[in-house]
Amino acid sequence: MKNEMKISVRTLAEYVYKSGSIVSGFRTASSFTEGSRIHREVQKTYNEQDQSEVFLKTEIEYENIHFIIEGRCDGLLIKDGRITIDEIKSTSLSLELINEDSNLAHWAQAECYAYMYMEDHELDCIDIQLTYVQKSSGEVKRFIKTRTYDEIREAMLIMVSAFAPYAKWRLKHERNRNQSIKDLEFPFAQYRKGQRQLAGSVYKTIQEKKTIFASAPTGIGKTISTLFPSVKAIGEEHLGKIFYLTAKTTTRQTAEEAFSQLFDHGLQMKAVTITAKDKVCFTEQGICNKDHCEFAESYYDKINGAILDILQNENSLNRPCIEQYALKHKICPFEFSLDLAYAADTVICDYNYIFDPKVSLKRLFDDQKKETVLLVDEAHNLVDRGRDMFSSTLEKTAFLQLKRDFKGTNENIHRICKRINDCFIKIKKQAEPSKTMVFKEPQGELNQLVLEFIDFAEKELLSDRSENPEQLLDTYFAAQNWQRISKLFDDRFILYAEVQRNEVIVKQFCLDPSYLIKQAGKSFKSRVFFSATLSPIGYYRDMLGGDDDDYVVRIPSPFSQEQNQVMIQPLSTRYKDRENSIEPIVKTLIETIQSKPGNYLIFFPSYLYLNSVWEYWNHGNYGIPTIVQGTGMGDAEREAFLESFKPGGSGSLVGFAVLGGIFSEGVDLKGDRLNGVLVVGVGLPQIGFERDLIKQHFSSKGKNGYDYAYVYPGMNKVLQAGGRLIRSEKDTGTIILIDDRYLQHKYQSLLPDIWRRYGIL
Known part of the structure; x- marks a missing residue:
């Protein structure tokens, strides 16, 4: 078997020569698009006979490994019969801080291209050049060296020999991994009902380089049913890498547990989990x-x-x-x-590492993406998360504070922050007296001022006198994000201002994230969007950037209607009726526990509503232990809350929680750890300015704006909360839906089939 290792020039050079410390939390590397623009500007100055973006490739045998090294050379310059390899780098640093030996990896890239060209054209001598461009000023600084073939070949062999230990490990690992996958069996004695269908659908999707939207009920084992076929696809060489994307820590842990089961059954694979920096x-x-x-x-x-x-x-x-x-x-x-994450076979991480333009894994090259599947767990969460990722805000007070802070110390920052603050004052006057204002078009003046601020802030943050003051750094990042989103701004966005006393907040709000979600995922081989509550599936396919030819699979519940006793209490929980609803809710809760003692979760649409009912419950002194979800609970508090639900208890326990919160998704209370779930309301988001903007947007597109903005997101929370109850074939329990709207056709049509046989309280 031939030991073949394919590697890019940049990867090789950086692996061998990247050195030094992590500079700081302030990163000045140009964005990919900004770097590309600067490259093009330099390449436009080339002479007619010069070439740009020249694909070069070489093959080297070293210690029984056949290295295939390739890349695109920025510039191939020809003058008086001499050849110069040009490597272009954009930088935020002052060019005075850059000398010939500032970055050996940059020279190494140029040397790789020089070797490839010299091999192809049998040259004895070549020039290599580094061209640095200061991205704000456009100033250029060049360094040039002349190298013989022997010098370049030696440099190349040094790089290959330094990379060889990793290459040997990689090749050995891939052989062991693929053999272990061939021998790997499903880690359970048998498939649950629907699991084989889901696994087969995922494998077919990967094989055919497609996208699938899979609605599979809670308790079916979605994680293993998506991971197992993806792992098998790697063994069959249909796939090179898996990204398992989640919205919450709990679902990341579920993915880790699934891999532990596969490792126990002999799988040899590297699965890395990325945990938030803080x-x-x-x-x-x-x-x-x-x-x-x-x-x-x-x-x-x-x-x-x-x-x-x-x-x-x-x-x-x-x-x-x-x-x-x-x-x-x-x-x-x-x-x-x-x-x-670049070396592992599987990456378990938050959505933002793929979809968020602020934090995505930039070094994942397109050829790697073409061999990668995205497994998007609890994909219903990506709609609102996408809106957050693709939205951006600026606040007046931040610039006012910087204007004061830098008066007399940095006149450029003082002046630009004054101009931005003046811009906010003008907006404030326009917005009064309504306190909110929607702009009909992007604010070109503000966008230009923000660009100038970024430039001055970068210079200050890079200067010797700067200690990266927190206010400047935070505002710089906010401004960078504003600029980034302004480049994406189109009719799927809206720009509005909100006045809160002396504060003015301007927001680029993403109404419809579907296009940008699609763009972020389209370079990958396959995309698997799955959830227990991807319903109605047409809505989610629309909102997650799906096409008509994407696959759709709906897996029926493996559980019987007899496992659920579903009851509807036709009580109004609308905001105006909430005060009157408190006593009947408490009465229902008491009667339910008295008739069937056990552990219960009751979910509310807001903390305010939850606290109102809990206070009434407390005054009743019913002698039933109660735990309450608090705002901003840490991991330890969350674990303690869940640990309170013990199996085999003789008494009862009630947990008060919030719909859409940390306990309504990804929580696995099997057996008699949970005996019932009560859901108060239909989960509708609070009526507000942004939700109404979403409603208006989709109504203008010929869709049911109210359903898109309120009903579908709300009912998703209800289905997730109810899904905490039945987690296996042996689980039984009671679901009580407290709201008169559950008797309306619209809401009943969104209920799972096994909830449709209900009684009325």
């Missing part, structure tokens, strides 16, 4: 700077050894594992997890 930072400050954090110091000098160490010894690269090896090698655990 949760894994060893210093708990999040300041990535060698002066503040020893784990940032010399990070890039240590990372290759750390990656090889963990990959040679572990399969499950979860948070405890990553922290263990990060401490061993004294490196940042968060950056470590990001670097591992």
Whole structure:
């Protein structure tokens, strides 16, 4: 079997020569589009005989490995019979801070292209050039070296030999992985009803490079039913990588548990979990700077050894594992997890690493994406998460404060913040007295001022005198996001201003995230959107960027209607009637527990409503233990809440929780840990300015705007909350839906089939 390793020029050069410390939390690297623009500007200055974006490739045999190295050379310059390889780099740094030896990886890239060209054209000598462009000023600085063929060949062999240990591990791992996958069996004695159908649909989707929307009921085992066929597809060489995307920590843990079961059955695979930076930072400050954090110091000098160490010894690269090896090698655990994401076979992470333009994994090249499947768990959450990712806000007070802070110390920042503050004052006058104002078109003046602010803020943050003051840094990031979203702004967005006393907030609000979700995912081989509550599926296919030719599968519930006793209490829980509803809700709760003692969860549409009912319940002194979901609960508090639901108890327990909150999704209280669920209301989001904008937008597109903005998102929360009850074939319990709207056809049509046989209280 031939040991073949394909690698890009940039990956090879950076692997061998990237060095130094993590500079800071402030990153000045140009965006991909900005970098591309600067490249094009330089390439326009080339002479007629010069070439740009030249594809080059070479093959090298080293220690029984056949390396295929390829990439696109920025510039191939021809003058007086001499050839120059041009490597273009854009930077936010002042060019005075850049010297010939600032970045050896940049020279290494140029040397790779030089070697390829010299091999192809049998040259003895070549020039290599680094062209640095300061992205704000457009100023250019060049360095040039002349190299012989022997020098370039030696440089190339040094790089290949340094990369070889990782290449050897990679090739050996792929052989072991694929063999283990061939031998791998489904990790349970038998498939649950519907599991085989879902697994087969996912495999077919990957095989055919398609997108699928899968609605599969809670308790069927969706995680293993999507992961197992994806793993099998890697073994059959239909796939190279899996991204398992989640909205919540609980579903990430479920994915980790599924992999543990596969590892127990012999799977040899590397699965990394990316945990949020604020949760894994060893210093708990999040300041990535060698002066503040020893784990940032010399990070890039240590990372290759750390990656090889963990990959040679572990399969499950979860948070405890990553922290263990990060401490061993004294490196940042968060950056470590990001670097591992490029080496691992599977990445378990939040949606934002793929869909959010602020934080996506930029180094995942298109050829890697073409071999990657996106498994989007609880995909119904991606609609509102997408809106958040593609929206952006600016606040007047931030610029007013900076105007004051930099008076007399940085006149450029003082002046630009004054102009932006004046712009906000003008908007405030226009918005009064209604306090909100929708703009008919983007604000070109504000956008231009924000661009100028970014430029001045970058220079200040990079200067020796700057200690990265928090206010400037936060406002800089907000401005960058504003600029990024302004480039995406079209008729799927709306721009509005909101006045709150002295504060003015301007927001680019994404009404319909479907197009941008589709664009973010389209480079990947396949996309699998799945959820227990992807209903109505036409709505979710529309909102998640689906097409008419995408696959759709609806898996029927494996559970019987007899396992659920569903009751409807036709009581108005509308806002105006809530005060009158409190006593009947408490009475229903007491009667339910008295007739069937056990553990119950009762879900409310808001904390305000929850607290009103809980206070009334408390005054009744019913002697039934009660726990209440609080705002901003941490992991430990959340675990304690769930641990209160114990199996086999003789008494009863009531948990008060919020619809759409941390306990209404991804919570697995099997057996008699949970005996009943009560849902108060139909889950409709609170009527508000933004929801009404969404309603108006979709109504103008010929759709039912009210359903898109209110009904479908609301009922999804109801179905998720009710889905906490029946988790296996042996579970039984009671679901009580408290609202008279559940007797209307619209709401009944959105209920699962096994809830349709109901009684009325």
